[in-house]
Amino acid sequence: MPGTPASRPLRVAVLGASGRMGSEACRAVDGAEDLELVARIGREDDLSAVVDAGAQVAVDLTVPAVTAQNVDFLVEHGIHAVVGTTGWDDESRGALRRRLEEAPGVGVLIAPNFAIGAVLTACFAEIAARYYESAEIIEMHHPDKLDAPSGTAVHTAAAIARGRAAAGLGPVPDATEKDPQGARGAVVDGVHVHAVRQRGLVAHEVVQFGGVGEQLVLRHDSFDRVSFMSGVLLGVREVGSRPGLTVGLDGYLDLG
Amino acid sequence: MPGTPASRPLRVAVLGASGRMGSEACRAVDGAEDLELVARIGREDDLSAVVDAGAQVAVDLTVPAVTAQNVDFLVEHGIHAVVGTTGWDDESRGALRRRLEEAPGVGVLIAPNFAIGAVLTACFAEIAARYYESAEIIEMHHPDKLDAPSGTAVHTAAAIARGRAAAGLGPVPDATEKDPQGARGAVVDGVHVHAVRQRGLVAHEVVQFGGVGEQLVLRHDSFDRVSFMSGVLLGVREVGSRPGLTVGLDGYLDLG
Amino acid sequence: MPGTPASRPLRVAVLGASGRMGSEACRAVDGAEDLELVARIGREDDLSAVVDAGAQVAVDLTVPAVTAQNVDFLVEHGIHAVVGTTGWDDESRGALRRRLEEAPGVGVLIAPNFAIGAVLTACFAEIAARYYESAEIIEMHHPDKLDAPSGTAVHTAAAIARGRAAAGLGPVPDATEKDPQGARGAVVDGVHVHAVRQRGLVAHEVVQFGGVGEQLVLRHDSFDRVSFMSGVLLGVREVGSRPGLTVGLDGYLDLG
Amino acid sequence: MPGTPASRPLRVAVLGASGRMGSEACRAVDGAEDLELVARIGREDDLSAVVDAGAQVAVDLTVPAVTAQNVDFLVEHGIHAVVGTTGWDDESRGALRRRLEEAPGVGVLIAPNFAIGAVLTACFAEIAARYYESAEIIEMHHPDKLDAPSGTAVHTAAAIARGRAAAGLGPVPDATEKDPQGARGAVVDGVHVHAVRQRGLVAHEVVQFGGVGEQLVLRHDSFDRVSFMSGVLLGVREVGSRPGLTVGLDGYLDLG
Structure with a gap:
């Protein structure tokens, strides 16, 4: 960690560690000098292992059916949570917010998209949309x-509509x-959206504004799943200093 | 004309000279050292003026309703024709071919698209399509x-389907x-085609192949109508040495 | 003007009205319903005509040799100024700032680039630069x-370096x-900058970030000089409500 | 193999099988139904294993120091060769040509680039270059x-210069x-060439023509080394029916 060589690494657990994203996250945490991977929790494992391992932050990359109860457990034990699992709605987020009021120091980040580039694209699109006739x-x-x-394109269309x-x-x-x-x-929120499907591509988004x-043009290319990891690590490092619930990685980015 | 400074300029008439494309064509012919604009024929003018002016080549940029009889007149008078007007079908092209058999030295080029870049894009797309799973x-x-x-995209889709x-x-x-x-x-000929409409653009085509x-990626951008003129001038210069009917500017390009 | 149908048009003068940018600006002001072009000032004309015409805002698109004294004159007469002329340095801007302190209600915008898209690109580039290893x-x-x-690329490189x-x-x-x-x-401020020169292009900038x-990718294309006019009009409309000196159109954009 | 379901798979050896490209080639041959990988030859292995395994075609992906003597050995034993190793010059190619005259049925393909897309890009660039002022x-x-x-960009610049x-x-x-x-x-052969170096990219080429x-625009993106394999497989399948020496994969492509 720049400037704080003496600080001890942050202790991190990964839930859903045997899934595609989860195993990528384990590798990323393992490879970061300022982080220590203390627990890899798979489908069969008991969550108590997270507590036993002394984890300070847990990354939840499981499935919609269990993510809410996972996060409840983490909050209850004072462990910060970075959540990439889908399936959260207004109701479950409301319940989580109420629970966090009783756990004042604990932070939770729910991020539908950990690709920093995709998040920046949506933010920039909302700003640019104000100044162009076409989008x-x-x-x-x-x-x-x-x-x-x-889903990313639908999210960006909503941002453009707001702008x-x-x-x-x-x-x-x-x-x-x-x-x-x-x-x-x-047509999504008044914005035309085109979907190309092409062998060799992974996940790409092009946003065009015309006057x-x-x-x-704003363009984001994810060539590999590993591109999501810089967002996961950013979340892991920041969540402890952001108590309460944050929805969307953009809440952690310095967009000023 | 490079290498033949002593040659006299080719005498050219433009039919449909007061239209948007026609006036652009007059300007292009006028600006070319090896060409001489000898007649600008508008809607009201008599075609005999083309003969009177001693035109060797005529460019037809009129309307579907009159283009066939214009070309008949030109062929009859031994004047080569470069035709950009739409509206030709199998029947009218067949009739023109029979007429040209009786006028052996005369050349006619019917080109639905004079943008050399668009023509090259379709040619390249047909070749590339053989080697890629996605297009x-x-x-x-x-x-x-x-x-x-x-229409250009539909034409390119057909080229990809052939490849x-x-x-x-x-x-x-x-x-x-x-x-x-x-x-x-x-979906055109099995190829997905997306149409973007955006203020500030003119005419652009992107063809993507994936393996x-x-x-x-092949991309052609027409920023201005003037981009069609290099194709018109190529036709005017070549048509005299290509007797009979040629359909499509690609017949005049050196694609070897 | 949205919401204020009864308001009288803003009275605008253009200095340098016979230049390429100036004549474009006259056309843009003339075409805007909420603006009235009251004076076109050429090289030979006296500045007093701006006062006589009752201009509230003046656009200066002249030359480095005269722009500072033009703006002095405008400030002295309580006329807001939107300045696109190059040639301003720290010293001349400092002198202008002192003069504006004595003319508290008057606003001046000095903008080296009126293309909103180019300004947005530099702003976005500074933010994105924080999150990517390569730029x-x-x-x-x-x-x-x-x-x-x-100059735009040099300006963007500086923004990336700051980020x-x-x-x-x-x-x-x-x-x-x-x-x-x-x-x-x-290499400008540590950022590699490549310059392509190509017939048919006007002014284009591509900024690439990699992780x-x-x-x-951020890309801005100016296909035509007219693209600068939305920035000029934005400046004209806003300058009256922003007293003092603002440098850069980004000061007027809503980038929150 | 389309249309010949009863035909026996072609027997293929890979030389340099433990290198990055070589192991990729083994995987590709292994995965193709019409091919059978009969020998993986590493640095320590004796070439006689290629003969013993009954290979009909060998892929040489070794190093400049040994490729020429490898190909000599293969030709001598009547085994067709597909060579991706660099380091061949006019002299070594001349010597190989003379040797092939004494082995009339044997085919050798030396391809500096097996990415079909890069080869197509150079071919298309040579054609397009004839019609554009800028490149x-x-x-x-x-x-x-x-x-x-x-090297690919230098090769493409030469193609543009020829066009x-x-x-x-x-x-x-x-x-x-x-x-x-x-x-x-x-500036390579009169063509300006720009090199971008960016984390996350692999190998990409953009060729721009302007009038x-x-x-x-022609653009080729290699996102992964595996993209070279379709060219290797094309070479393996075709080399037996193309006796003598062919330099460049374009000799095997259907560009008509």
Whole structure:
């Protein structure tokens, strides 16, 4: 850790350690000098092992069915939590918030997307949207993906819609009268979203803004699952100093 | 003209000279040292002016309703024709071919697209399509365009389909099961085509090919209508040495 | 003007009205419903015409030799100024600041770049730079440009350097040992900058950030000088409510 | 193998099997239904094992110091060779050609680049170069690469130079007078080449062509070393039907 060579490493547990993301997270924590991986918890393991190992922070990369009770357990034992599992809704987040009120020093980060680049793209898109007449999204993924458009693209479309609303912009200009096969793609929150599926790609997002005589493009490419790990590590390092519930990695980024 | 300073300029007429493309063509012919603009024919003018002016080549940029009879007139008078007007079908092209048999020295070029870059893109796409599992097209235009997808994209999709068929490739891989809003776009000849409409753009085409671990992208940008003029001038210079009917500017390009 | 239909148009003068940027600005002001072009001042004209016309805001798009005295005159007469002329340095800006202290209600905006997209790109680049190991710039312009790299690219490189410094990042990784012809380009504030010169382009900037397994790209394309006008109009509308000196259009953008 | 289900698999040996490319090649051959991996030859192994295993084709992915004598041995034993090792020059290729005259049925392919996309890019670049005033190359690689520009970019620059020469084009337009830090990059065969080094990238090449009002871009991305394998497999399958020496994978591609 820069500047604090004498500090002892942060003790970290990973829940869902045998899954794809979880094993990647174990490797990332293991490889960081300022962190120590003290527990790898799989589906069969008892959560008490996290407490026994003296973990200060736990990363939850399990499944929707168990993530809420995992986090309850962690909060109860004063362990900060970084959560990448999907499946949280308004109700479960509300319940968690109430529980955190009774555990004042504990921090929880729930992040639907740990790719810092994707988070920055959505933040920048919301700002840029205020200044451009046109905005469109093209998301590109490997051809084994089952759904379209991607959750990231839907999230970015919502950010663009917020930016446009804040600037008092109306609908995007589009004179299309004849499009029998649907080439104009999906419309999410008033923003056209196109989904490309292509062998060799992983997860990519292109956001295009257009005004008279100009264009602004934001593009994020995830070439490998390992790209999510810098966001996970950022969360692990920061969560202890951010008590209460934070939703979205952008809450931890320095966007000033 | 390089190497032949003593040669006299080629005498050129433009039909449809007051239209947007026609006036651009007049300017281009006028600006070329090896060409002389001898007649600008508008809607009201008589075609005999083309003959009177001693034109050797005529560029037809009129409208579907009159282009066939214009070309008949030109062939009859031994004037080569470069035709950018749409509206030609199998029947009218067949009739023109028979007429050209009786005018053995006369050349006619009918080109639906004079942008050399767009023509090269379609040619390259047909070749590349043989070697890639995935292929997709994104066309992007100004938001005042009425139809989607663009004719250029449909033409390129057909080229890709020919390339895939020649290589014995089956359908592109696509596991999409859930796409309620149509984010996957149009499917033309088995190729997904996406249409973006954005203020500030003119006419752009992106063709993406994907294989395991790699991607090939072909992209053509027309920033201005003037980009079509290098194709028109190429046609004007070459048509005299290519008797009979040629369909498509690619017939004049050196693609070896 | 949204919400204030009854308000009278803002009275605007343009200095340098016969130059390329100036005439574009006249056209833009003329075309805006909430603005009224009341004076076009050329090289020969007397500045008193700006006062006589009752201008509330003046746009200075003249030349380095006269811009400072123009702005002095405007401030003295209580006219807000939006300045796009280059040639301002620390000394002239300091003198202007002192003068503005004696004219408390008057606002001056000096903006080296009125392209909102270029300004956003630099702002976003400074933020993103904190989170990526690698950062590089490619600027692309028409081949008639005399200098390389562009001022915009140099400005962006400085923003990236600030972002990296704030995050405690060291030099970008680069193992290059052998580069006899200088393919790695210029190094500005520790950031490699590449300059492409290509017929058909106008002014384009690509900023690339790289981390393990991912990439973030910011790209701005100016296809036409008219793209600067949305920034000029933004300045004209806002300068009256921002007394004192503001340097850089980013001071007027809502980047929160 | 399409259409010949009854045919027996081709027997293939890999030389340099324990290297990075070699082990990738073993995996690719192993995974292809129409091929059988019969020998993996490492540094310590005797070449006679290739003969003993009854290999019909051998892939040489060794080192410059031994590749020539490996190929001599293979030719002598009537085994076709697909060679990806660098270090061949005019002299060694000439010697090999003479040797092949005495082994009339044997085919050898020496390919400096097995990425089909990179080979297509160079071919397309040579064609497109005839029709555009400007041409420039940007190659992008991981930051651990020792030399700049890449061999692929140098090869593509030569292809562009051939295309321009064939069309009688002079130097690219470039008015740059002031470029103190070398932002315009390297000049290879008259073509400006820029090298980007960025964490997260593997091997990428962008070729840009510009004319009045338009742009054509060719881009190839290798995200993973596995992308070279489709070229290796193409070579393995074809080399037996192409006696004599072929230099460059483009000789095997259907570019008509």
